[in-house]
Amino acid sequence: MWGSGKLNKRTILPSETATLTPSSAPSPGPAPDGLPALIAARTADVGRNREKQRRRRLRAMAWLLGVPAAFLWFRLAVGDPFNVFSFPDFDPLVVMPLLFFALLAVVLLAGTVGAGRSPHVMYRPEQIKTRLDDVIGIDPVKEDVVRSLNLFLAHKQFADEMGGTPRRGLLFEGAPGTGKTHLAKAMAAEAGVPFLFVSATSFQSMYYGATARKIRSYFKKLRKVARQEGGAIGFIEEIDAIAMARGGLSATVAPDSVSAVAHGCGSLHALPTSFALSHTAGATVINQNITSEGVGGVVNELLVQMQSFDEPTGTQKIQTWVIDKVNLVLADDRQLPRPIPPRTNILLIAATNRADNLDPALLRPGRFDRRLTFELPAKVGRRQLIDHFLKTKAHSPELDDDVMRDQVASATSGYTPVMIEHLFDEALVNAVRRGQREMSMGDVERARMVEEVGLGQPVAYTDHERKLISTHEAGHAVAA
Numbered sequence: 001m002w003g004s005g006k007l008n009k010r011t012i013l014p015s016e017t018a019t020l021t022p023s024s025a026p027s028p029g030p031a032p033d034g035l036p037a038l039i040a041a042r043t044a045d046v047g048r049n050r051e052k053q054r055r056r057r058l059r060a061m062a063w064l065l066g067v068p069a070a071f072l073w074f075r076l077a078v079g080d081p082f083n084v085f086s087f088p089d090f091d092p093l094v095v096m097p098l099l100f101f102a103l104l105a106v107v108l109l110a111g112t113v114g115a116g117r118s119p120h121v122m123y124r125p126e127q128i129k130t131r132l133d134d135v136i137g138i139d140p141v142k143e144d145v146v147r148s149l150n151l152f153l154a155h156k157q158f159a160d161e162m163g164g165t166p167r168r169g170l171l172f173e174g175a176p177g178t179g180k181t182h183l184a185k186a187m188a189a190e191a192g193v194p195f196l197f198v199s200a201t202s203f204q205s206m207y208y209g210a211t212a213r214k215i216r217s218y219f220k221k222l223r224k225v226a227r228q229e230g231g232a233i234g235f236i237e238e239i240d241a242i243a244m245a246r247g248g249l250s251a252t253v254a255p256d257s258v259s260a261v262a263h264g265c266g267s268l269h270a271l272p273t274s275f276a277l278s279h280t281a282g283a284t285v286i287n288q289n290i291t292s293e294g295v296g297g298v299v300n301e302l303l304v305q306m307q308s309f310d311e312p313t314g315t316q317k318i319q320t321w322v323i324d325k326v327n328l329v330l331a332d333d334r335q336l337p338r339p340i341p342p343r344t345n346i347l348l349i350a351a352t353n354r355a356d357n358l359d360p361a362l363l364r365p366g367r368f369d370r371r372l373t374f375e376l377p378a379k380v381g382r383r384q385l386i387d388h389f390l391k392t393k394a395h396s397p398e399l400d401d402d403v404m405r406d407q408v409a410s411a412t413s414g415y416t417p418v419m420i421e422h423l424f425d426e427a428l429v430n431a432v433r434r435g436q437r438e439m440s441m442g443d444v445e446r447a448r449m450v451e452e453v454g455l456g457q458p459v460a461y462t463d464h465e466r467k468l469i470s471t472h473e474a475g476h477a478v479a480a
Helices: 014-019 045-077 092-115 139-153 155-161 180-191 210-229 256-264 293-307 314-327 379-390 402-411 417-433 441-452 463-479
Strands: 121-123 169-174 195-199 232-237 346-352 370-374
Touching: 045 139, 045 155, 045 210, 092 210, 139 155, 139 180, 139 370, 169 180, 180 195, 180 232, 180 346, 195 210, 210 232, 210 293, 210 346, 379 402, 379 417, 402 441, 417 441
Parallel strands: 169 346, 169 370, 195 232, 232 346
Antiparallel strands: 121 195
16 A cells, blocks of 8 residues: 555545545544544434434334334224223233243343343443543644544545545553543544443453353444444453463563573473573563463453454344245355345454553454553643643632743653642642642642652650750751
């Protein structure tokens, strides 16, 4: 695509993906803050697919209610009305045993069926208050996310007209508190599609095989919602809990002493295999003999589900079964075509603090197409965060001074966005202790000292210790 030869399709530059729009809608210009503009969800492919599915459901409902209504009106027209509220008489001696065994079956099967249910929580766009304007201090990541959202919203145009493959997966990695979950919620709210949130630890189960069943149920629900709503965004928090590298324990570093022994002995046959292969100090050692079949199966299931987003629906499976039976008696030139699985518009986002420990097969294109690193905000980003947080937190007029805010930004080097917000919350606590309703610069500074140093501990000195300290300090004074 990027070569110098002739191309069948127009080459798409990365900067152009921000302006993907439906052919009937004008291309948006750049956003006021310099970031790419986001496509309107209602006029994009996602909105059109949602409207198409809504009309399809209305037609199905009309048929479902129209046929019984037509039957009742027909009976009424011929003078033989039908009483829909008349129920046949049942013998209680027959009904009670049937109800008992039905309830017993439900109780026995509830644990098995419930163990494989998806543990996700689904949020509608109107339930999420976070927007992209609330994501401050990570402009490079935010810019790439907007481009990915535009590809998600205009997936049909990008695939059908331009021949591209939309991104299916984004991996957010970074230190805790850098805004990974915050940004994922903003993406779902801006895209106008359901947001299926799940923690990776909630997939885990004490029953063998139940974890893989939960993963299958989650992706099945994700596909179903995406077909109904025109698209869906799934978010897996702390994916490293279920997607660690297969083939053994995490990699460790061989100590220098082991390497020295390996080189100093006359033969390496008596050493463990992993240590014998470490020819230099600090080499990586992986014990391949310790492998968990359960962990390997979970990772395999996750890999399969991420690769198989487009699967036939339940109706298509029935149609395929019927067509296969009919094709058995038809000639080769009269074979009926099978239904083609619909393209499911899914964007899967995963967050982790330990991306290096993930299985390498997860990180290839087609599963996680983009790996975004959330760095600690620089001074400019911290200043933006300070301005954002102080808009809603009560503070004295001195904190409105740009010099004061620059001082806070300089003093909070190494802080994450969550830590900066927590700093102001602790400053408000200090203001309450003073009997005030707004924080001052002194409150912020005291909160920062407590966060970095800790609470001050009172020290009690005896008279003898005080005499020694005073004598020592007096010596300093004389020498000066």
